[in-house]
Amino acid sequence: MPGPTFRAAGARSQSASAATLSPAKPTVDGQKGILLAVVTSKNNATHATGTGGWSLIGQVNSGASFTASLWIAAEAASAPTFTWTGAVACSAQIAYFSDPANSISTTVSASTSNTGSTSTHSTSSINTTKATATVVYVDVSAANTALATPSGWTEDNDTGSATDAGRTVFGEKQIATSGSASGAISVTGAAADWVQWQIEIGGVSVANALEVSKAEMVAWEEPAPGASFSMVEMLAWLDAPSEAAFSKVELVVWLDQVSVTPRRRQAQVIN
Known part of the structure; x- marks a missing residue:
């Protein structure tokens, strides 16, 4: 630069x-x-x-x-x-x-x-x-x-x-x-x-506008029967410009599992 x-x-x-x-x-x-x-x-x-x-x-x-x-x-x-x-x-x-x-x-x-x-x-x-x-x-x-x-x-x-x-x-x-x-x-x-x-x-402060230089996104869906939910994890971090320090930022987002009511099958007896 x-x-x-x-x-x-x-x-x-x-x-x-x-x-x-x-x-x-x-x-x-x-x-x-x-x-x-x-x-x-x-x-x-x-x-x-x-x-x-x-x-x-x-x-x-x-x-x-x-x-x-x-x-x-x-x-x-x-x-x-x-x-x-x-x-x-x-x-x-x-x-x-x-x-x-x-x-x-x-x-x-x-x-x-x-x-x-x-x-x-x-x-x-x-x-x-x-x-x-x-x-x-x-x-x-x-x-x-x-x-x-x-x-x-x-x-x-x-x-x-x-x-x-x-x-x-x-x-x-x-x-x-x-x-x-x-x-x-x-x-x-x-x-x-x-x-x-x-x-x-020379410069001493961070850039005039912060910019996300690297990002990673991972998404998946659990295959369990009877459940409907997804999970998303996103990791983002900022490269530190010269003479500035940043800590890395992690953002994790997920959806709770949809409530599923179990049903018991009643046995049928035929005489």
Whole structure:
């Protein structure tokens, strides 16, 4: 079963000088999913939001004049407003990932980040903790230069602007087995301050609709004379989706034997 996949990205929001940004929320398709927002500012001020439902994954400084923060929320969360101290060149963008089979946790179990200022952008591999997980890479830089696509990964969105002289990239890799390595990334990008993350996202709840995957039905009729009844036994069980547990269900239905009144034959004596 595939894991969460990229669905859409909202328009990148940027400014040459601001201390607040409100990036557009992408259109969601009705499936359970999560939103990832990445915010940059060309200072080391702390980013914050008062919009409910948004949690900080982490904020990382790259040098003395570039910082980036990564945020996560459920798909139903409102579009956020991010703030910091000091009006500087800045950007913010939101990506939407969803899974048709499972809800996605807004808690990130595995992640890593790295920084640099040369054209080689890199992160080390992480090991997944969920079955059918997706590892997302997010890369932001302080120059408007496209990022190469890492081998074995899918680039979902690569957008920049001369307004803030910056670039924002989202990409992903689906991994079907818990404990698997995502693989290190080393690609060519902007020769300027940059931050790159790898984070794991994955399903944590049962499927949106339970489905009986296996069933067994046995029926028989007892051949005893003078009785009219049948017995039916039906066994059904649900396969447990990843990271969920179900006990097996047995349903047994039967009809009680029809009442039969015995009659004694009276002996006839002929003289």
